[in-house]
Amino acid sequence: MFxxxxxxxxxxxxxxxxxxYRKNFEYWKHYPLMPSVRGRIFSGNLLDILTFKxxxxxxxxxxYAETKFQxxxxxxxYALKPALLVRDPELIKSILIRDFxxxxxxxxxxxxxxxxxxxxxxxxxxxxxxxxxxxLSPAFSTGKMKLMYPLIQQVGENLEAxxxxxxDRFVCGFKELAxxxxxxxxxxxxxGFCSNSLENPQEEMNLASRKLSSxxxxxxxNFLIMGFLPELNKFLKPTFFYTExxxxxxxxxxxxxEDREKTGIKRNDLIDLFVKLKAEAVTKGVDMIEFRDTxxxxxxxxxxxxxxxxxxxxSNILLELAKQPQIQDRLRQEIRTAFMEGNGxxxxxxxxxxxxxxxxxxxxxxxxxxxxxxxxxxxxxxxTGKPYSLxxxxxxxxxxGMAVYISAFGLQYDPxxxxxxxxxxPERFSPENKQSMNPMIYLPFSSGPRNCIGARLGYxxxxxxxxxxxxxxxxxxxxxxDLNPDFNKTTFFLQTKGGxxxxxxxxxxxxxxxx
Numbered sequence: 001m002f003x004x005x006x007x008x009x010x011x012x013x014x015x016x017x018x019x020x021y022r023k024n025f026e027y028w029k030h031y032p033l034m035p036s037v038r039g040r041i042f043s044g045n046l047l048d049i050l051t052f053k054x055x056x057x058x059x060x061x062x063x064y065a066e067t068k069f070q071x072x073x074x075x076x077x078y079a080l081k082p083a084l085l086v087r088d089p090e091l092i093k094s095i096l097i098r099d100f101x102x103x104x105x106x107x108x109x110x111x112x113x114x115x116x117x118x119x120x121x122x123x124x125x126x127x128x129x130x131x132x133x134x135x136l137s138p139a140f141s142t143g144k145m146k147l148m149y150p151l152i153q154q155v156g157e158n159l160e161a162x163x164x165x166x167x168d169r170f171v172c173g174f175k176e177l178a179x180x181x182x183x184x185x186x187x188x189x190x191x192g193f194c195s196n197s198l199e200n201p202q203e204e205m206n207l208a209s210r211k212l213s214s215x216x217x218x219x220x221x222n223f224l225i226m227g228f229l230p231e232l233n234k235f236l237k238p239t240f241f242y243t244e245x246x247x248x249x250x251x252x253x254x255x256x257x258e259d260r261e262k263t264g265i266k267r268n269d270l271i272d273l274f275v276k277l278k279a280e281a282v283t284k285g286v287d288m289i290e291f292r293d294t295x296x297x298x299x300x301x302x303x304x305x306x307x308x309x310x311x312x313x314x315s316n317i318l319l320e321l322a323k324q325p326q327i328q329d330r331l332r333q334e335i336r337t338a339f340m341e342g343n344g345x346x347x348x349x350x351x352x353x354x355x356x357x358x359x360x361x362x363x364x365x366x367x368x369x370x371x372x373x374x375x376x377x378x379x380x381x382x383x384t385g386k387p388y389s390l391x392x393x394x395x396x397x398x399x400x401g402m403a404v405y406i407s408a409f410g411l412q413y414d415p416x417x418x419x420x421x422x423x424x425x426p427e428r429f430s431p432e433n434k435q436s437m438n439p440m441i442y443l444p445f446s447s448g449p450r451n452c453i454g455a456r457l458g459y460x461x462x463x464x465x466x467x468x469x470x471x472x473x474x475x476x477x478x479x480x481x482d483l484n485p486d487f488n489k490t491t492f493f494l495q496t497k498g499g500x501x502x503x504x505x506x507x508x509x510x511x512x513x514x515x
Contacts, residue, residue: 027082029328034396035069036076043078050222052437054419056227056490057373057409059083064463073393079363081106091393091438092406095376096440096448098163099317101468103376103387104450107403110240111332115290116249117240119454120297122305123226129450136298136453139273145456149348151188152460155181156468162198163473168506171478173499177473178314178465179307183209185461191300192256192271203253205303212304213493227375239302249296249303254333257295257424270302286396308493309370315500316368317360317466320424322475322502323483327426329357330511332474339510344468359426361462365444367424372409372494375445378402408443409494419442478503 028036037043043063048054051071056079062083073088086092096104103128110117117123121132145271166172172369180197181513183206187195197206239246254273257278266272274295281291288378333355340344351357378398380386387397398404413421417438418428427433445452450456469475477483480501488495 003186017049022142025080026079028076031076034076034394035072035074037063038433039078041080043079050220052215052217052489057494058487058489060405060407061413064407064415070192070416072097074390076396079147079152079403083405084398085405087410088393089408089438091390092180092440092443094446095134095404095406096374096446096450099406099448101381102378103404104375104381105377107230107375108378109230110226110235111237113237115238115268115293116246116297116300118297118469119290119294120240120301122301123240124297124427132294132298133449133453136273136278138452139270140456142354142456145460147188148457149351149460149464151267151269152185153346154194155184155410156464158184159465160197160468160471163469163504164506166488166504170504171480171501172504175311175496175500176313180206181465182307182311182461185310185464186303187350188192188269189253189457190268190270190302190306192267192269204248208245208248208252209307211242211248212300213308215321216349219482229408239477245300246296249300250292253295253299254292270299283446290398292325294378302454305493306457306461307450308495310458312370312493312495313361313364313458313462314465316496317364317462318469318475318502319472319500320364321365321476322481325476326335326425327360328470329423329476331360331466335470336509338467339471344510346467351460351467354463354467355428355431357432357463357466358459359429361466362429362442362444363426365425366418366428366442367413367422368407368494368496369412369444371446371452372407372442374406374408374443375403376406378404379398406443408446411441411443414441466482472508473504473506474509475502475504478512 005374023328025039025041028034028039042056042059045059049056049059060077063069063075063077064087069087073086073091075085075087077083077085078482086095101460106123108123109125110123112118118125119128119132120141121129121136124132136177159177163172177198183197184195186209187193187197187205188198191205195205197203200206200422222240225232225236226236241249252485253274257274260267260271260275261278277295278291280287310313321331334354338350338354342350378388380388380400385400386398389397412418415421418441439447445458476503482498482500483495483498485498
């Protein structure tokens with residue numbers, strides 16, 4: 001009898017699994033006019049995704065690039081559920097901008113007992129996101145960036161001094177160097193204190209940031225659940241950040257805010273804003289535990305995103321400049337002119353108006369998109385469950401709750417929009433060419449209301465680093481340089497594998513008189 005029950009339970013479980021599989025992976029067979037991929041979990045790449053041989057970002061890029069879909073506005077796909085991959089720029093504009101109220105949430109969700117993950121700008125649902133975004137946006141305005149610039153400029157000068165100590169000719173691992181630089185800029189602009197990871201790699205902020213962005217099998221499973229089966233969150237309780245990372249940002253934010261309240265010092269950093277928000281929260285009787293978690297959530301995202309994204313972009317820029325000396329020479333002349341006209345210093349206004357530097361950064365972000373995949377979920381804002389019409393692009397209507405993906409990676413390598421897309425060519429972003437560019441084919445920081453709040457700060461970090469590295473040094477490829485590095489398939493942001501090693505030669509360019 002016992003054996004019979006075991007077999008019965010097993011049979012019922014297999015039947016349920018079979019029915020679930022048919023429901024989810026034969027979905028697009030019911031819509032024969034919709035271009036779609038074969039009904040297999042992650043298109044048959046489940047094992048490769050679980051073992052970090054690939055990830056969903058690369059899968060979406062591959063599907064986007066399939067010849068049979070090159071003229072299709074959207075494609076029916078399968079993850080662990082049916083979803084859509086949107087390819088047409090005008091339809092992308094509708095999702096990110098025109099009909100934002102229908103696509104204001106990401107599909108990914110954390111569970112209710114992960115307050116720091118849930119309250120962060122990245123994962124929070126619309127109501128929480130809207131409230132936090134409106135409070136934080138003023139800290140990232142152009143005016144605030146100008147006030148914050150001297151803090152970043154000081155880190156850039158520290159970097160310049162560090163390079164000077166290394167001698168006239170040396171090989172540098174720029175991924176590591178750029179990471180330490182961005183740790184120091186994030187520390188001073190976001191956390192309100194001056195770290196010195198360049199000279200002291202054991203800085204607590206440096207170690208905590210690396211923990212925050214590290215990947216392992218368990219974290220991969222957590223992301224899989226949050227990203228594709230969020231309804232299991234209440235049972236499996238995945239977290240967006242590590243427990244140790246949550247505790248670090250709580251403690252660091254508490255210390256920074258309390259210290260600022262005591263001293264009353266104004267540094268024009270994010271802590272100034274948090275002190276103001278705390279005072280308002282106290283006046284309104286807001287739960288201080290929730291307030292603390294909200295602040296910690298934002299700081300965790302800024303720490304993880306502000307270091308990984310900017311440091312990766314910096315090292316990729318220098319790699320491309322080393323590979324194409326003529327581009328580096330042109331950029332260095334622009335840098336030289338800026339320093340000479342500023343008597344050895346570059347002001348915020350000068351830095352942000354350096355045209356060719358901006359072109360180089362933009363082209364780097366095209367080839368190495370740091371946010372290679374955007375996700376949204378269709379939720380009828382009126383709560384009726386009414387589907388979203390895709391006409392005139394398709395007769396299919398997106399059902400309430402379906403995930404929608406946009407491959408920035410695919411768009412930014414599409415030869416229909418970018419001739420010879422593998423080539424690094426800053427001229428694509430000249431003022432003349434940008435005027436005729438459809439903005440929806442270039443999405444390094446997403447677009448619309450839910451774009452990256454820290455984009456201006458990221459540009460400022462990267463720009464300051466590049467000008468201080470190249471001010472009196474130029475970079476060259478060397479035997480240790482991997483000229484065509486592969487992308488790392490395990491990281492959340494798009495990064496290249498291994499280090500980026502370049503030879504650095506000091507030439508005192510900005511100490512020489514102008515010709």
